[in-house]
Amino acid sequence: MKSNSKRGRNYKNAEATLHRAFQQWLQGKGLRDISTLFSIPSTTLSYSFRRLYGRDYKALKNTNGILPIIQEHLANPKLSSSQRRSIEQWKDTQLKEILLNDLNNKTTRLLTAKEENQLTFKETSHTDKDWRDVL
Structure with missing residues (x-):
């Protein structure tokens, strides 16, 4: 039971981090720069952006x-x-x-x-x- 609540908290933290990373991307930073800044692989960032904001997330920029x-x-x-x-x-x-x-x-x-x-x-x-x- 503890692991589920901990996982949920980590998931919320991860999602908040992805939202901050997406804001950086909208501001003009590249995926590689954001990857370095947040210590998240660029492929993971791209996949997560597609999952959270849709396949055409690049059209939002x-x-x-x-x-x-x-x-x-x-x-x-x-x-x-x-x-x-x-x-x-x-x-x-x-x-x-x-x-x-x-x-x-x-x-x-x-x-x-x-x-x-x-x-x-x-x-x-x-x-x-x-x-x-x-x-």
Whole structure:
């Protein structure tokens, strides 16, 4: 009888760990990185994600959503460490809403500043890269 209750507790812990791992995956981390972080083989992670979130769990990931834009801003070398910390704290508190928004707006493509510059440069063929002067 003790082993069943212990197994149930471990199962709940394992499922909570998988949910945290899935959030990391939705944020853009790869299965190998998550595997290392949680000490779970990547094949087990993939199988567990399929079991918990469905065979097409990869369709839940929005690579053109809000998170890449936030990541781009965090990579900006002009940010001070306090600004970076502030953005990270905000992201952590708003993560659930951000992921939900990305999921609900999967068909809407949001561009990072880099992607916007590349697309505009491609469309205008402007050579000095200051496309704002063209418009």
